[in-house]
């Protein structure tokens with residue numbers, strides 16, 4: 001079987017957010033899709049190790065912000081590469097509450113509020129099936145696709161993402177890889193100031209290793 005065929009599946013980019021007893025939590029997902037049209041049901045694949053997964057399992061409610069091409073990469077960095085287990089992500093990401101659930105404040109195409117109907121066990125992940133109870137358009141233009149995230153922002157999916165790809169070492173150099181998010185810096189990173197941080201996840205220059 002040639003699993004690289006799976007790389008040709010298309011996705012969007014979303015912030016899946018929930019309320020953890022008054023504390024906003026959330027993570028990035030690319031695996032949201034609409035399942036039915038009347039009283040719409042959507043599905044999201046969430047890794048069981050994600051803190052957000054446990055909160056949604058308990059509260060049975062979540063908000064989904066639809067990211068746009070203008071959504072700051074730093075917000076994706078915080079939500080997609082750190083865990084709410086040990087960080088208050090929303091100290092670094094602008095948000096507002098809608099029905100008590102966090103919606104990203106900056107540059108989103110819209111949002112949905114959803115009530116969980118059931119969670120289908122899929123080994124490492126759970127497929128969260130949920131009914132959309134409220135929805136509104138945002139002001140930002142183009143929805144961000146997963147392809148755009150990879151090719152324009154040059155981000156990588158972390159291990160918890162269902163679409164994670166194991167990288168083979170590149171033959172040519174010099175490239176430096178961020179040990180936190182996998183962002184590739186091309187060129188001589190030594191020339192960057194010591195204050196340089198990863199444009200995706202804000203990790204310090206010391207987190208980069210020669211690929």
Ligand SMILES: Cc1cc2nc3c(=O)[nH]c(=O)nc-3n(C[C@H](O)[C@H](O)[C@H](O)COP(=O)(O)O)c2cc1C
Nearest residue numbers: 027028029030031046047050051052080083084160
């Ligand atoms: C581009 C991208 C796509 C991702 N897609 C998913 C996904 O579809 N499902 C998932 O469970 N995690 C996905 N992740 C990983 C989670 O966002 C990440 O593990 C996050 O740190 C979990 O945070 P939490 O522990 O606070 O919930 C994705 C991350 C990125 C950057």
